[in-house]
Amino acid sequence: MSSDEVIRIASPADFHVHLRQGRLSALVTPHVRKGGFTLAYVMPNLKPPITSTEQALAYKGDLEALDPDVEYLMTLYLSPELTPDEIRKASRAGIVGVKSYPRGVTTNSDGGIESYEPYYPVFEAMQEVGMVLNLHGEIPSNPATNTCVLNAEPQFLPHLVSLHVRFPRLRIVLEHATTRAAVETVKSLGDTVGCTITAHHLSLTVDDWAGQSFHFCKPVAKYPDDREALQEVIREGHPRFFLGSDSAPHPPAAKATATPTDACAAGVYTSPILLPLTAHLLESFGALDKLEGFVSTFGRKFYGKEVTGTESQASVTLRKKKTTVDKVWALETEEVVSFWAGKELNWSLE
Amino acid sequence: MSSDEVIRIASPADFHVHLRQGRLSALVTPHVRKGGFTLAYVMPNLKPPITSTEQALAYKGDLEALDPDVEYLMTLYLSPELTPDEIRKASRAGIVGVKSYPRGVTTNSDGGIESYEPYYPVFEAMQEVGMVLNLHGEIPSNPATNTCVLNAEPQFLPHLVSLHVRFPRLRIVLEHATTRAAVETVKSLGDTVGCTITAHHLSLTVDDWAGQSFHFCKPVAKYPDDREALQEVIREGHPRFFLGSDSAPHPPAAKATATPTDACAAGVYTSPILLPLTAHLLESFGALDKLEGFVSTFGRKFYGKEVTGTESQASVTLRKKKTTVDKVWALETEEVVSFWAGKELNWSLE
Numbered sequence: 001m002s003s004d005e006v007i008r009i010a011s012p013a014d015f016h017v018h019l020r021q022g023r024l025s026a027l028v029t030p031h032v033r034k035g036g037f038t039l040a041y042v043m044p045n046l047k048p049p050i051t052s053t054e055q056a057l058a059y060k061g062d063l064e065a066l067d068p069d070v071e072y073l074m075t076l077y078l079s080p081e082l083t084p085d086e087i088r089k090a091s092r093a094g095i096v097g098v099k100s101y102p103r104g105v106t107t108n109s110d111g112g113i114e115s116y117e118p119y120y121p122v123f124e125a126m127q128e129v130g131m132v133l134n135l136h137g138e139i140p141s142n143p144a145t146n147t148c149v150l151n152a153e154p155q156f157l158p159h160l161v162s163l164h165v166r167f168p169r170l171r172i173v174l175e176h177a178t179t180r181a182a183v184e185t186v187k188s189l190g191d192t193v194g195c196t197i198t199a200h201h202l203s204l205t206v207d208d209w210a211g212q213s214f215h216f217c218k219p220v221a222k223y224p225d226d227r228e229a230l231q232e233v234i235r236e237g238h239p240r241f242f243l244g245s246d247s248a249p250h251p252p253a254a255k256a257t258a259t260p261t262d263a264c265a266a267g268v269y270t271s272p273i274l275l276p277l278t279a280h281l282l283e284s285f286g287a288l289d290k291l292e293g294f295v296s297t298f299g300r301k302f303y304g305k306e307v308t309g310t311e312s313q314a315s316v317t318l319r320k321k322k323t324t325v326d327k328v329w330a331l332e333t334e335e336v337v338s339f340w341a342g343k344e345l346n347w348s349l350e
Numbered sequence: 351m352s353s354d355e356v357i358r359i360a361s362p363a364d365f366h367v368h369l370r371q372g373r374l375s376a377l378v379t380p381h382v383r384k385g386g387f388t389l390a391y392v393m394p395n396l397k398p399p400i401t402s403t404e405q406a407l408a409y410k411g412d413l414e415a416l417d418p419d420v421e422y423l424m425t426l427y428l429s430p431e432l433t434p435d436e437i438r439k440a441s442r443a444g445i446v447g448v449k450s451y452p453r454g455v456t457t458n459s460d461g462g463i464e465s466y467e468p469y470y471p472v473f474e475a476m477q478e479v480g481m482v483l484n485l486h487g488e489i490p491s492n493p494a495t496n497t498c499v500l501n502a503e504p505q506f507l508p509h510l511v512s513l514h515v516r517f518p519r520l521r522i523v524l525e526h527a528t529t530r531a532a533v534e535t536v537k538s539l540g541d542t543v544g545c546t547i548t549a550h551h552l553s554l555t556v557d558d559w560a561g562q563s564f565h566f567c568k569p570v571a572k573y574p575d576d577r578e579a580l581q582e583v584i585r586e587g588h589p590r591f592f593l594g595s596d597s598a599p600h601p602p603a604a605k606a607t608a609t610p611t612d613a614c615a616a617g618v619y620t621s622p623i624l625l626p627l628t629a630h631l632l633e634s635f636g637a638l639d640k641l642e643g644f645v646s647t648f649g650r651k652f653y654g655k656e657v658t659g660t661e662s663q664a665s666v667t668l669r670k671k672k673t674t675v676d677k678v679w680a681l682e683t684e685e686v687v688s689f690w691a692g693k694e695l696n697w698s699l700e
Binding site for chain 2: 327341
C-alpha cells in the first residue's frame, strides 16, 4: 500500500500509552489521533491507580469525552485488591489487560508487586477469560545483587519465562523492551508472548540521556548493541514485536530541572508525532517496509483487534515531506514537550 | 594519629582538581583549603587549554594570588603543540604532569586512541625528566563498536597497558577510575602506574545520575559492583590508589536545567567538603583507618611529594561531629552547588 512518496497504514494502534488525568489528559488525549493512531492501549497507573472495573469504565468515559474517535483498550493495575471475580467482571465489561508494575521502578508504581505468586489465581482467571498480562519487566535496584537501571530488565527475564511456563495459554506482553536479552528471550518463547517496543528506544542509547533529562525514561535506553537488537527484530518483521509508545507526558519544568535533591520526571513523550516519527526511524535503519506490521497488523493480531472491512476508512496516509516538530504543545495552563522537538522528520501525516 | 572522635591527617593532597579561570576561579580556589587540602594537582583544560610552560606558570600565579597557602602542582594539556623541548623546559620550571583527554587525542586522526603514537617522543622526554602522564581513560562513543559512556573506560584499558609496556619508567596515572575492570588492570601493572579515585564515585551508581544532573559527571558512575571495587581497593589500602577529586564546578543553572536540545554540564563539585566527605564515605564502607593513606600518603609518595618535617604544621584535624552541607557557595555573582548539598556528614574540619 505504498508508492515511493506515500504510505497508507490501516488503523495504526499504540499498544502502550499514558493518557493521564484532568487537565493534562485534556491536552494529551487528542494527541493520539494527531499522531496518526486510532487505537490506544491505556495504562492504569493513575493516582489512585485503576484497580476496578468501575474505575476503568469511568476512565474510558473520560477519554471518550475528550476524543470519541479513538478506540480505548482499558487495563487494570495489578494489586492485592484484584480478585479472580474482578477479572471475570472486567473481562465481561470489555477490559483487555492487567498491568504489572514492580514496586518503585517507574511513575506511580509505589503500589507495585514484589512477588507474582500471590497473583497466580488472578493469572489463572485471566488465562480462562483471555485477558492479557502486561509486564513492566524490571526488578527494583539493589546494590547487593548489582541490580541497577541498566540490568533491571535482563534480571527480570527469568520471571517472564517462568510465568509463561506456568501459564502457557495466558497472553503476556513484555512492555517497552530495551535490551538484546529481552528480544532474544521473547523470541524464544511461545506465540502467547508478545513484546512492545517504543519509538524512542529505536533512537536513544545511554549517551543520549546522560545529562539530558528530556531523554530520560524508564526503562532507560541502554547500549548501542541493545538498540541494534530492537531495530533488527523490526527489520526482520517478527510478528510478536509491535509498537507500544510508552508515551508519557510530564510538565516541561518536571522534565527540565533537577534540584540538588530531586531528580527529573522519567518519561519521553511521543504521542503527537508518533506515526511520522516511527516511519522516520524505521526508514533510518532500513525497515520502512515493515512499518504497517509494526504499528498496526502485528499488535492488532496479537490482541485479536484485526482491522475489519468497516474500519478501513480509518487508514492513515503518510507523505514523504519534511516537517519540523513543534517545541511545545499547550492547552490552557498545561504544556508538554515532545521528543524530537525542533528537529526534522522526513514524513508527515496527510 | 586518631582517637575515637578526632583524626589528624598530614597535609591532605587532592591529585585532580579543576580550579577554572576568572570569577569562577576566585570562588572555587579558596575551597581547596576550605575542604581541608593543602595541595592541588591542577587540571589544564581551560579555554584556551594550558599547552605551554609560560601559560602554566601564569596560571599558577593567578591561583597563588587567590590563595597562597596551597601548593599548586601544574599540568600541561597534551596536544600537537607539545614538543620534547617544551617538556624539558616545563620540567625545569617545576611543572609536574601532562594530561591527556581523549577528544584532543582524536583530533588528528581517525584511529582514535591509536593516535598516541605521534606523542611517543613526548612521552620519551617525560620519562627522561620524570614528568607524569595523566590519562582521562575513556575512548569516544561509537555505536559501531558498541562504545558508550558505560564501557568507554574498560575499552580504554588496553591503551593504558600498552603505554605502560612501551614506557615502563614513565609514571602514568589513570584518572578518576570508575570500574572494577580499571581497578584490576591498574593493580596488575607495575609501580609506575597509579590511579586516582574521586569521592563521589565512592557514593554514586548509575541510578543516582539517571534524571539527576547534579550527579552527572564524566566518567559517569557505573554499576554497584564497580563502586564496590573502588571501595575494596581503598579498604585494602593499596598504595597506588589515591584521591583525585575531579571536583568540577559549574553554575547551578548549567547543572540543573536541560533543554529539549541541550544537555546539562558534566561535573560533580566536592572541593569545599572534600575531606569531611571522604572521611564520611570511607567510614561508611569500613575504610576509615585508610583515610590518611588515601588522601595524603599514597598520592604524595607516588608523586614524590612526601610530607617533610617542616610541613607537618599543615596537618588537618577532623572531628566526629555532624554538619549539614551548605546548599550554595557564592562570591559576588558566581555560585556553585556542592555534592551532598543539604545532607549531613558525620565529620567536620576543626
